[in-house]
Amino acid sequence: MDKVKVTIVGASGYTGGELIRLLLFHPYAEIKQVTSESWVGKFVYKAHPNLRKNTELKFSSINELEKCDLLFLCLPHGSGMKKINELKKLAPKIIDLSADFRLNDPALYQKWYKSEHTNVELMKDFIYGIPELHREEMKTANFISSAGCNATASILGLYPLVKNNLIDPKNITIEVKVGSSEGGNKSSDASHHPERSGAVRSYQPTGHRHTAEILQELNFGEELNVNLSATSIDMIRGVLATIHVFLNDNLEEKDIWKVYRKEYGNEPFIRIVKEREGNYRYPEPKLLIATNYCDIGFKKDEFSNRLVVISSIDNLMKGAAGQALQAFNIMHGFEERTGLEFPGLHPI
């Protein structure tokens, strides 16, 4: 089988590095070029030291790009929508990991991103990148937009409940605890070690942009009201979403189990984690480091109809590069787990 020749545009960031790590060991993919304007001519391992002795690849400039089978775009938000008309001449397929093409409604984009989308005509050409929701469309897609990390954890936790009309859609509250790698690899005063270490920083109590994706993807006809807050904590990778919803009927936990099993029983990367004993009774981000799993647990309040859903991922994997590779596998008819088999580490 001929390998799919792929190029990663904007490959010096954390997401790009994670994609390179995965693609180097993918049996049906070959990395043709990786670009970074700040690392042109340098070996990949200079930016991604974990890849030392794994590749002789060097960074190119975006101006040196050659044609290939698929482009992964890991450019900063807002940059891809300006460059994509040129970039799509280079490859018939594109997977964009930025936020530029996640939304299909320009008004929703304007509302949450506070700026006008400059490539509206392409917005509807992209398939939203969560395979568990869009697998069939991905099989024939040419353009896929990977979902936001916090949106991914939230959507996967909520999807079975909203789809099956089990909860009050007007009363959904999500608190995400996130690791520092969500902020990318550019340092700032806020990421200076004495300031950042040990901090529990409420960085987006309201107005988080990923809310827009949640509203779009969980739209089953009824108006949703989603209250999303984000807190960065002292970990590097990981998202833990704690989601509070209210059941329409007085369901038992066993009924909730059945709903999640119905929706996700055959999903290769979703696990229901809910145990009564042991150290890991509910999803735990550190066990998911470098894996493509989304672990989901839940607990019903004994005294009310409140259901608490706990959903966790590695933001750089299921929340970015892993999700993108899963989509790549689906687009090309490869076994969905190819290159994503790593089960994580314990202890860690």
Next chain:
Amino acid sequence: MKAECPVCGAEIEFAEDTVQGELLECSECGTELEVVSTDPPKVEEAPQEEEDWGQ
């Protein structure tokens, strides 16, 4: 012979030699279950030690 897990509703398959009083573990939710009847097949939650991590 199949019973239903009382916690998560998963099917619990009995081996041919399963006997009453035997302890099994649900493969879905990990709950330890006690076989209370083989005909009809029925399991209940096995007693567990409670933990409270609050202060």
